[in-house]
Amino acid sequence: xxxxxxxxxxxLDKSPLSIHKLGDRVLRQPAKRVNKxxxxxxxxxxxxxxxxxxxxxxxxxxxxxxxxxxxIVIDSEPENPAIPPLILINPEVKNCGKVLxxxxxxxxxxxxxxxxxxxxxxxxxSYKDENGRPxxxxxxxxxxxxxxxxxxxxxxVLFVDRIDDSLTLxxxxxxxxxxxxAVQPVSSGVS
Ligand code: CO
Numbered sequence: 001x002x003x004x005x006x007x008x009x010x011x012l013d014k015s016p017l018s019i020h021k022l023g024d025r026v027l028r029q030p031a032k033r034v035n036k037x038x039x040x041x042x043x044x045x046x047x048x049x050x051x052x053x054x055x056x057x058x059x060x061x062x063x064x065x066x067x068x069x070x071x072i073v074i075d076s077e078p079e080n081p082a083i084p085p086l087i088l089i090n091p092e093v094k095n096c097g098k099v100l101x102x103x104x105x106x107x108x109x110x111x112x113x114x115x116x117x118x119x120x121x122x123x124x125x126s127y128k129d130e131n132g133r134p135x136x137x138x139x140x141x142x143x144x145x146x147x148x149x150x151x152x153x154x155x156x157v158l159f160v161d162r163i164d165d166s167l168t169l170x171x172x173x174x175x176x177x178x179x180x181x182a183v184q185p186v187s188s189g190v191s
Contacts, residue, residue, distance in 0.1 A: 002131045005042060005087065007049040009078055015054045016047040017065040022110045022173075023182040028156040031063050031070045034089050037132035041071070045087055045130055048073045057108045059146045061153030064109050072150040076143045086143075089128040091151055097122030097140070105149055105159045112176035115169065117162050119148050161186050 020026050034041060044067060052060040052073055062071040075085040101121040106114045124138040125147060139147070149159055160183050163169045170180040 002133075003039075003042060005045055005049070005085075005130050007046055007053070007085070009053050009075070009081055011056070012050055012054045015051045017051040019051065019055060019060075019064050019108050020066055022158060022160065022178050024109075026066050026068070027063055027109055027153070027158060028184070029063065029068055030156050031061075031068050031154040033070050034128075037089060037128060037130065041069075041089075042130055044069075044071065045073060049075075049085055052108075053078060055108050059150045060108060061150045063153050063156070070154050072147075072154070074143070074146050074150060076146055087130045088125070088147070088150070089130070089132070091125050091127035091147070091154070093123060093148075093151065094126055094136075095124035095138075096120040101141075101145075103142075103145060105145065107149070107159050109153075110158060110160055110173075110176075110178065113160065113172050113178070115160070115163055115165075115172060117145075117149075117159050119145055119162075123147055125151075157186060158183075 048060050058076055059074045062069045070090045072088040073085055077083045097120045099121045100118050102116050102118045104114050105117045122140040123144045126136050129135050160169060173180055
């Protein structure tokens with residue numbers, strides 16, 4: 001029988017999990033595939049959702065809370081209680097659109113820094129849901145951007161690694177007490 005994960009979209013006084021920041025090594029480790037979707041994993045999902053809502057985020061990947069698993073929670077509409085969050089387990093990109101789009105991104109692991117990143121406008125993925133059922137999703141726009149940003153986390157990549165303008169990036173990071181030394185540029189703008 002399918003289990004539904006119900007988490008109220010609100011801020012808690014205390015975040016159940018703490019979020020690692022740029023420079024922390026856990027953010028750079030490739031995440032391992034989830035073998036079993038069970039109650040223990042669903043409990044982690046609940047805590048990740050609570051942590052994401054408390055931090056005002058629209059997405060959170062398990063490595064950001066020090067969990068080395070291919071697990072992501074996303075909510076592109078955190079203000080809308082009628083829309084359930086998206087839970088991605090072992091997500092794989094099946095196809096990327098050829099058209100690129102540039103838009104602003106931020107990251108709970110790079111607090112305060114918002115910069116434009118170029119990514120494919122459309123993405124098609126397969127994944128397992130919170131009941132271990134295989135799913136398929138093709139989407140574009142804001143949701144496609146969040147999915148790609150979060151999936152980068154599973155490979156140890158952060159959005160700041162994808163910014164070519166290192167001068168502005170250095171200044172932005174410095175302004176928020178972060179160091180450019182922790183950035184690991186990816187070769188091309190898009191992987
Ligand atoms: Co992020």
